[in-house]
Amino acid sequence: MGVEVAVQDLxxxxxSQRIWQDVTLTLPTGEVSALLGPSGTGKSVFLKSLIGLLRPEQGS
Ligand SMILES: Nc1ncnc2c1ncn2[C@@H]1O[C@H](COP(=O)(O)OP(=O)(O)OP(=O)(O)O)[C@@H](O)[C@H]1O
Ligand SMILES: [Mg+2]
Incomplete structure (x- = not known):
C-alpha cells in the first residue's frame, strides 16, 4: 500500500541557480507516478528533497 505524497511550495x-520554484502537487495513495524531464532539469534534486537528503529553502 502506497502513501500520499504532498508537496507544498517547494x-x-x-x-544563484534556481532548480525548482513554488512546486505544489499531491501524489495520491496507491498511485504509481513517473517524473520525466531532460537531463539536468532537477528530477534527482526533487526526489532527494522528498526523502530529506536535500533541504529546500522554501516549502514542505
Ligand atoms: N549538490 C549539488 N550542488 C550543486 N548543484 C547541484 C547539486 N545537485 C544537483 N545540482 C544541479 O542541479 C541541476 C539539476 O540536477 P539533477 O541531478 O536533479 O538533474 P536530473 O534531472 O536528475 O538529471 P539526469 O536526468 O541527468 O539524472 C543540475 O544543474 C545540477 O548540476
Ligand atoms: Mg537524476
Whole structure:
C-alpha cells in the first residue's frame, strides 16, 4: 500500500541557480507516478528533497 505524497511550495536553489520554484502537487495513495524531464532539469534534486537528503529553502 502506497502513501500520499504532498508537496507544498517547494523551492530549491544551489547558489544563484534556481532548480525548482513554488512546486505544489499531491501524489495520491496507491498511485504509481513517473517524473520525466531532460537531463539536468532537477528530477534527482526533487526526489532527494522528498526523502530529506536535500533541504529546500522554501516549502514542505
Ligand atoms: N549538490 C549539488 N550542488 C550543486 N548543484 C547541484 C547539486 N545537485 C544537483 N545540482 C544541479 O542541479 C541541476 C539539476 O540536477 P539533477 O541531478 O536533479 O538533474 P536530473 O534531472 O536528475 O538529471 P539526469 O536526468 O541527468 O539524472 C543540475 O544543474 C545540477 O548540476
Ligand atoms: Mg537524476
Amino acid at each position: 523551492t530549491k536553489s544551489f547558489g
